[in-house]
Amino acid sequence: MPKYSVPKGFRDLPPDIMILRKKILRIIEETFIKYGYDPIETPALEYWDTLKGKYGEEAENKLVYKFKDPWSEKWYALRYDLTVPLARFLSNHVVQFPFRRYHISRVWRHENPQRGRYREFWQCDIDIVGSPYPEADAEIVNVLSEAIENIGLRNFKIKLNDRRMLAGIFEETLSLKNVISVYRIIDKLDKIGYEGVREELAKAGYSNETIEKIIEIISISGSPEKVLDEIEEMYGGNRKVGEAVLHLREMLDFIKYRNKVSVELSLVRGLDYYTGPIFEYVVEKPKIGSIAGGGRYDNLIEIYTGKHTPSTGGSIGIERVIDAGLELGIFRLDMKTYTKVYVLSLKHDRETYLYASAIANMLREKGIPTQVDVMRRSEQAQRRYAIKKGINVVVYVGPKEVSERRATIYDRKSGTRKVVDLGRVVEEVLKFLEG
RNA sequence: GCCGCCGUAGCUCAGUCUGGAAGAGCGCCGGACUGUGGAUCCGGAGGUCCCGGGUUCAAAUCCCGGCGGCGGUCCCA
Numbered sequence: 001m002p003k004y005s006v007p008k009g010f011r012d013l014p015p016d017i018m019i020l021r022k023k024i025l026r027i028i029e030e031t032f033i034k035y036g037y038d039p040i041e042t043p044a045l046e047y048w049d050t051l052k053g054k055y056g057e058e059a060e061n062k063l064v065y066k067f068k069d070p071w072s073e074k075w076y077a078l079r080y081d082l083t084v085p086l087a088r089f090l091s092n093h094v095v096q097f098p099f100r101r102y103h104i105s106r107v108w109r110h111e112n113p114q115r116g117r118y119r120e121f122w123q124c125d126i127d128i129v130g131s132p133y134p135e136a137d138a139e140i141v142n143v144l145s146e147a148i149e150n151i152g153l154r155n156f157k158i159k160l161n162d163r164r165m166l167a168g169i170f171e172e173t174l175s176l177k178n179v180i181s182v183y184r185i186i187d188k189l190d191k192i193g194y195e196g197v198r199e200e201l202a203k204a205g206y207s208n209e210t211i212e213k214i215i216e217i218i219s220i221s222g223s224p225e226k227v228l229d230e231i232e233e234m235y236g237g238n239r240k241v242g243e244a245v246l247h248l249r250e251m252l253d254f255i256k257y258r259n260k261v262s263v264e265l266s267l268v269r270g271l272d273y274y275t276g277p278i279f280e281y282v283v284e285k286p287k288i289g290s291i292a293g294g295g296r297y298d299n300l301i302e303i304y305t306g307k308h309t310p311s312t313g314g315s316i317g318i319e320r321v322i323d324a325g326l327e328l329g330i331f332r333l334d335m336k337t338y339t340k341v342y343v344l345s346l347k348h349d350r351e352t353y354l355y356a357s358a359i360a361n362m363l364r365e366k367g368i369p370t371q372v373d374v375m376r377r378s379e380q381a382q383r384r385y386a387i388k389k390g391i392n393v394v395v396y397v398g399p400k401e402v403s404e405r406r407a408t409i410y411d412r413k414s415g416t417r418k419v420v421d422l423g424r425v426v427e428e429v430l431k432f433l434e435g
Numbered sequence: 436g437c438c439g440c441c442g443u444a445g446c447u448c449a450g451u452c453u454g455g456a457a458g459a460g461c462g463c464c465g466g467a468c469u470g471u472g473g474a475u476c477c478g479g480a481g482g483u484c485c486c487g488g489g490u491u492c493a494a495a496u497c498c499c500g501g502c503g504g505c506g507g508u509c510c511c512a
Binding site: 058 | 462485504
């Protein structure tokens with residue numbers, strides 16, 4: 001046990017992990033930019049009043065980090081997601097609609113940590129503010145899908161539903177009491193199966209007739225078009241259901257990854273602020289929960305700005321993407337440093353070190369990440385260091401090189417060694433790096 | 436939050452059952468080795484045995500409570 005440890009559910013990220021994370025984040029960010037999204041950042045800390053009442057009872061009572069500032073006596077909270085801070089941001093800034101923004105940053109949730117779940121994690125969030133139309137929802141799904149695919153994860157599925165279908169069917173047509181508990185139960189369908197859902201509904205006190213109706217609804221499956229047809233036939237008379245079916249149909253027309261989409265009435269999602277389409281990305285193989293999710297929230301921003309501002313968005317959870325990719329063997333933690341070249345000093349005198357430093361600077365000027373010895377270590381110790389770090393090109397500098405104004409380049413991959421004039425070092429090193 | 440397993444060096448763990456001097460491998464640092472060995476060998480550093488209490492002549496080991504990690508549940512990214 002280390003003497004000083006980090007708080008539960010929080011982690012340090014050492015260089016090899018950070019190098020992988022940054023690579024993945026770069027791919028995601030490039031995809032976002034390609035679709036016209038621009039970055040924003042907001043504070044980690046918000047006033048508790050800002051976040052209050054947006055996520056649902058359970059989240060706010062147990063999951064949001066909140067505390068009283070001992071100096072000002074004010075209540076603060078660490079942000080729980082990036083969507084509510086966006087809504088708050090809009091009350092302080094004038095933007096042009098559609099406002100397409102991305103936000104890649106940390107969020108905090110006081111949950112019990114386990115596989116793929118941490119108390120501090122990063123979300124890669126995109127939103128379109130201002131559009132009520134299904135093509136905006138479809139664009140979010142397309143961007144997220146492409147980003148996930150660009151990372152190298154191919155075997156994902158997109159579960160799609162609409163809050164209006166849930167409300168129309170369960171709350172209005174069936175007029176169920178305590179719908180939240182029903183949502184909780186049907187949300188578990190994937191894990192416990194139809195029998196499990198039946199049992200839990202019975203345990204919760206619902207009549208057999210009601211249970212069979214619920215089962216009938218959530219067992220509608222097949223292609224998205226077929227599912228929507230059936231729902232419309234059964235519940236199209238309900239205004240909310242009709243709106244949702246129409247919206248999802250139009251949305252599907254714009255989705256490039258339609259073969260990955262399934263419309264599932266058992267998809268619920270916890271956050272209170274969703275009002276229309278909702279979706280979740282899941283991978284089958286590592287059992288890791290969802291890797292991305294989102295939906296439409298037409299009423300959230302109005303709370304902050306006073307203006308009705310329909311919006312839609314979603315986010316990718318980077319730690320789950322990484323955990324899944326590592327487990328599937330798509331990613332490897334094989335890069336320990338960005339450094340490409342190590343300049344090795346064979347003698348620990350001022351002249352040799354100045355010469356080594358000059359060569360390193362020549363390489364750096366060409367943008368080649370280069371290290372020199374600052375430990376005055378033996379040749380062996382320096383060589384071992386370079387090997388351990390996976391630096392394949394070593395430039396040897398000793399009294400001979402200094403007096404002859406030369407350098408010896410050693411390439412570990414090919415095992416070749418070459419003595420070159422000082423003026424040609426950069427050029428020759430580049431050849432080794434490319435070869 | 437609840438249930439289960441676990442906690443000994445930076446990491447993986449042995450030792451715990453049956454109480455009696457704190458260990459191994461890997462990693463880290465250095466050397467053998469005269470200037471270009473992903474080798475081999477040698478040496479060195481590194482410990483609150485998770486924390487607190489109890490039992491005992493004696494606790495890493497037994498008992499109680501806490502904390503932390505992992506898996507499940509809940510929920511979600």
